Amino acid sequence: MDLYLPSSVDRVSGHIAFIKACWKFTQTDISLEDVAGISANASEYFVDTRAVNSSTPVFVPLRLHREDVQNRIRDYRAFLGNFDDSQRYGIIINMYWVVMITWFAMCNKLKKTRWNEKIVSRRINFLRANISLPLLFGSHQTPFNMAPWLTTLLPTFGDSLVLLGYFALNVFFLFHNYKITEDNQLFGPNSNTLQTARYLADRAGVLSFAHFPLLVLFAGRNNILIGFSELPYATFMIFHKWTARVMVVHATLHTLAYLWMLWYKGSFAVFIHEWWFVMGVLAIVLGVLILLFAAHYFRVRFYEWFLVSHIVFALLFFISCWEHCVTFGWLDWIACAFAFWITDRLIRIYRLARFGAPRATIEHISDDTFKVSVKRPHNWKPYPGCFVFIHFLHWSIFWQSHPFTIVDSVLEDEQVTIYIKAKDGLTGQIAKLLSHTGQISMRVSLEGPYGNQSPCENYENVILFAGGNGIPGPFYHALHLAEGSRLLPKSKIRLIWIIRSVDSIKWFEPELKRLCRTKIQCDIYITRGFEASMVRANPLLSQFKHHITFHSGRAPSAKILHQEFELCSSSLAIVTCGPGMMCDEIRHVVAKSVEDVDYRVDLFEELQVW
Template sequence: MHTLAYLACFLLGFVSLATASLDPYEKLGKKRIFYACTNQIQSEVSFCPPKEISCQCVNENYMATIAGCLRRVNEDLNFTINFMHENCVYYNVTVADDWYDGAIKLYDEKAKSASEIPNFNMSIPIDVPFILNTTMTGMYQEAFKRFYENYDTSIEYGSGMLGYWLLVLILGAIFNWVKILFPNITKKMTHPVINWWRQYVSMPATFRKKKSQEQNFLRYFGFLIPSRLESLVIFLFYCVTIWLHAMNSKAIDNDPVFESKYKAELRYVSDRSGITATLMMPLVFLYAGRNNFLQWLVQWDYSTFMAYHRHTARVMFALAVIHSVGYTILLYDDYAEEAAETYFYWGIIATTVGGLIMIQAFFYLRRKWYEIFLFFHIVLAAVWVAGVWLHVTDLGFIWLVYPAVAVWCFDRVVRIGRLIAFGFPHAEVTLLADETLKVVVPKPSYWHSIPGGHAFVHFIRPTYFWQSHPFTFTESTNNEDSIVLYCKVKGGITHSLYQLLVKAPGRTCKIRVSCEGPYGEPTPARYSDTAVFIAGGNGIPGLYSEVVDIAEKTPISDNKLKLIWVVREWRSIYWFYEELLHLKNTKIETIVYISQPKCYTFIDEFNNRFVGLEGLESEESNELKTGLNTEDVKIEEFSTEETQSSTDKMVRIDEPIRESDGSYHKIVDIIKSELSHVKFIEGRPSIEELIPSEIHESNGSISFVTCGHPAMVDQVRYYCAKNVSNKEKKRVDFYEQIQVWA
C-alpha cells in the first residue's frame, strides 16, 4: 500500500511538472498574429488621441485596419477574429460577434495607404482605414512569432530540464531496485563491461580518493566533490541547461518590436531563463526536503540528494541572475520608473536574496555555524519564494510557483505531524567516555526503527527547542520500547548539553525531547553472500543496527556477516559496550581495532561498569593471563537515580596498572574476557590489504558498508573500486552510510 502511494505521488508530481506546457498554461502562439497587427498599426498610424487606450475596440477605422491586416496574414483567421472579443474585454468593451464582417467591408471600401492621404503624419489621427506597409507586416509577424513562441518553448524547455532529472531518477531506481528484487541476478553481474562501468564511473570518487573529505581552497573556500557518477549526472545537467537556453533564440535582423536584433535576443534569453528558473523551484525544494519520497523510491541516500540540491539550486540562481541582468539592460533608460512597479522591485528582492543564500551556503560558513546557517537559509528561502510569487503573479506565471510552495508546505506539515505523533517524552541523556552523549528515548508503539536509519531530535530546552539535529540510532538492548542515539560532542546543541551534563550528578539528566523520523533506508548489503561493515569512531551505531537486523532476520547459513570497528583507545569502546555484549549470541564476526592501545587515558571510567574486582590484585590475578570467563565478572547497570549512590559501593581500581609483561592493563583483560566473542587487534587496519583479503575469503558476492571518518570512508571506496575486477570474479558492492548534513 505504501509502495503504491509513493509511486502515485512520484508519477503525479513529475507528470504535473514535466507537462507544464498543458493546462493551466495557455499557449501564446496564435495570439501573436493579432498582436503583431496591432503593434504594426501603432507604429505606422494613429486613429485616436494618445490617452484613449480602448481605441482599437471602439474606433471603426482602427478595427477595419486590424481586419485588413488579419486577412493579409491569413493564418488562423477564425482564432484571431474571435480573439478580438477577449482582447477588448480587457478594455471593458464588448465587441459584436460579427465585427469582422463589417470591418473588412469598410476596409475594402475606404482604406488608403500613407501616399494616398494628403499631408500624412503618423502622429495625427486619421478617419479612414489604413493600408499597412506589406514588407513591415511580414517583419512584424515573424518578429512576434519568435517572441511569443519563445514563451511557449521556454515552458517546454523547462519541462525538458525536469524531464532530464526524471530520466536520471528512473534509471537510478531501476539499478537500485534490481539489487533488492533480483539479488541472484545482481550477483552474476561481473561482466568486464559492467565491471569497467562500476570501477571507473559509478563507484569511485571524481578525482583520486577524496569524496567524503573536504577539499581545501584558500582556507575559507572548502568544498565537497560528489562521486564520479554524481559529477557526471551534474555535468550533463549543466550541458542540457546550456543547450536548452541556446537553441531557438535567434531574432530577425532589424527586429521592429525591440528595435534591434541584439535587444530582441536579449529579451528572448531573459524571458526563457526567468521561466525555467521558476520551473526548477519545486525540484530544488524536493531534493532538500526531509520527507522526500524519492529517497525510498530511488534508494539514494540523503547526501546524494543534497549534492543534487546544491547544484540545481545554483543553476536556478544563475538563471535568475541572467533574467535580472537581461531586463536591467533592456530597461536601462526607464529603470527608475519600472523599479517602482511591484512586480519589478520584488524581482530585485528575490534575486538579491538568492545571492545571499548562495553566500551564506558557503561550505566554510555552514560547517562553522551550522545552526545559524540553517536558520537563515530557511528564512531567506521563504523570502525568495515570496519575492518570486509577487514578481510573477501579474505576469501570468503564478501557477509555476504553486508546486514549489506545495512541496515545501507538504514537507513542513509532515514534519510537524511526525513530532506531534511521536510526542514529547523525557529522554535519559548521559555523558559517556570519548565525549559521547547517550540519549535513550522512549518511542511510541507505532514507531518502527529503520536499520541504519536516522532521526532528527529536538531537545526541548528554552534556548534551542526549535533546532533539530540528525543522529543515527539503535534499538535499546534492554528495552524494546526505546531507541538509543549516540551523539558526538562538537559545537552547538551537543556542546550545550555537554556543559549541562558535566555539572549533573552522575553526568546524567532527564530532558524532554521529540523525534522526527525515522528516515533513511538500509543498504542492499543483506542480499550479498558476505557483508562487511566497517565503522570508525562514532560511525558504529547505524552499521551496528543494520548488521544486527540482518543477523536476526536471516538464517545462520545464509550469509556471512562481519563487523569491523576502528577506535582510538580502549576507553572509546565504553560508550558502546552494551551493544558489543549483545553481539555475543549472534553470527556476527566482530573485530575491534585499537589504534592507540598503549593509551590508558581515562580508562578507569570502566570502574563504573565493573564490580567485584577485590581479588584481582597482582598476586591473585594469574587467571587474567589465561583469560577470564564472563561469569568471573559481575556487571551492574545503574539508573539515573542510582548512579551516584551505587558509586560509593563499587570497588575502584587506582591509577592504571600494567601486568608484569608491561603490555596490558587489568581492565583491558576484563574487557577481553567479557567480550570474548570480539577479536581485538592493536593498531590501524590496512584498508588496502583488508578489502582484497575479505573478497578472497568471501563465499560469493560481497558488500562493504562503511561509516566513520571521511578519510576512512574514502579509502574503503577507493579500494573497493580497485577490486571490482578480481581474479575470483566475485561481485563487489560498496555502500557508504556517512551522511553529510552541512
C-alpha cells in the first residue's frame, strides 16, 4: 500500500496550519507540542482512507494514499495556479500596450529629427501606404455608419492593427493553459465542464480587472503617455473605448460562467444574499450601462448627459468592483487605476488654478462664430496646434469644460484668442447671451494647454489645410514657421483655407493681415456666393489681393496634393484641420500617393474628435 508520508518540514507546517485553524474557528489555543503529541498518538491507530465508508462520520485517524494527495496537490495547483496565470497574463496585456506605445513614441520622436528625411525606401513607403497611413473602411474623422442609429469613430488602419494584436492576446490568454483532469479531487469526477467554467470565470474576472489601470490612464487628459508617444488624445480615446469594451466582455463572461455554475449546483439561494455577489451583479450592470450611454449616437447628441452618466457610473463601478473583491484580492489593479484618476484630476485643478479666472471679452464676429479674447499669465505659453478646455464662469454653465484650439493673439501681447462656432449646447448658450449686445465680458478659466505640436519645422515643405473654424491651428503653425528662426533655408509654406462665404474672412481679418507680412503662400477657397470679380470690388477681399489667391468652390485637395507631390523634391509635411470628410479625403490621397514619391511625406491631423 503506497501511503502518504509527509516530510518532517511538511508535517510541522501542517501542524502550524492546524493550530491556526483551531484558533480561527474555535478560539482554542493549542501548542505545537500538543499537536505533535496528538499526531504521534494517532499514528498508532491510522486507518486506510480507501477502507472507510465516506458517507458516514469517521472517528478514527486516517492515512491518505500518496496518489490521492498528489492528485489533490495537482488539482490545487491547477485551481490556484489559474489565478497566478491570469494575473501574469493581465500583466502581459499591459506590457503589450507599453511596447506598442513605445513603438509609436520612437516613430513620432524620429519625426522631430533630421533622420526622418532618410527613412524613405520602397519597402518603407509600401508599409506606410498599406499599413500606417490608410483609413479603415474609408473613415476615421467622420463617423462610420453601420445603421442610422449605429455610428462609430473608427481607428486608422495602423491603429486597428494594434487593436487586433490586443484582441488576439486577450482571446489567447482567456483560453490558454487550463489544466482539466478527469479525476479532479476538488470538482469531483467527470467534472470537465464545471472545471472549464470555473477556470474561465476566474480567468475572465482577473483579466477584466487587469484592464482598470489602462482604461483610466488612456482616458486622462494628463495621461503621461500622450507626451511620451506624441499620439493625439483622440487616439488614446479610441484605445480607451476598446479596452473598456474588452474589459466588459471579460466581466460578462465572468458573470455568465459563475451564474451557470450556481445554477448547475443549485446554490443560487445561498449566494444571492452575499454582499460580494450583490456587488458583482451591480458592477456588471453598471459596466454595460456605461458602454450603452457612451455609444457614439448618444454621445454626439447629448454630450453633457453622456459625460455626467459616465462619471457617476464609473465611480459606482469602481466602488462596486472594490466591494465585490474586497475579501478575495486583486484590488491592486483598482488602486492603481484610482491613483491615475486622482492624479489626473489634481493636475487638472492645478492647471486651472495656474491660469486663474481672468475676465475675457466675448464678441460675436460673423455667421455663427464668436471670439473669446483673454489675457494669459506671463509664463503660460501656448504653441501651434494646442488646445484648452474652457470653463465659462457663468452660474448656469461653469461646470462644463469644452475643448477649443487657441492662438496667441496677433493684436495684443500675452493674450490668447479662441474662435468658437456656436452649436446647440454650451456654445449655443453663449451665443444667446451675445445676441443682444454682440459683446459681453465674462470670467473664464482655461485648462491646458494640451496637445502635441506637429514638428513642421523639420520639413522643407509644409502644406496646411484648414476647413472653416479649423483655421486657428494651421494659421498658428504657418505664422510660427514663417516668423520663427528655426525654419529650414529652402522652406516653402502653403496655407489652404476653405470657407463657406466671404463673410467668414471677417472674423480672421487681423490674422490674415499678419500673414500677408510673411512669405506664406495662401489660398482661400470660398464655397458659396463668390466670383473672381469680387476680389477687386469687395474691400474685404481687395486688401489681400496681392498676397492671397481666392478661388471659388471646394478645394480640390487630391489635385492640390498631386501638384505638390510633383513640385516638391524634398521632405513634405501635410497638416489638416477641418471637417472630418476633408481630413479623411486627404489621408486617403496621401496613403495612395506615398509610394510614388521618393522623399519623406508625413501627415499630421490636428482635428480631434472623440
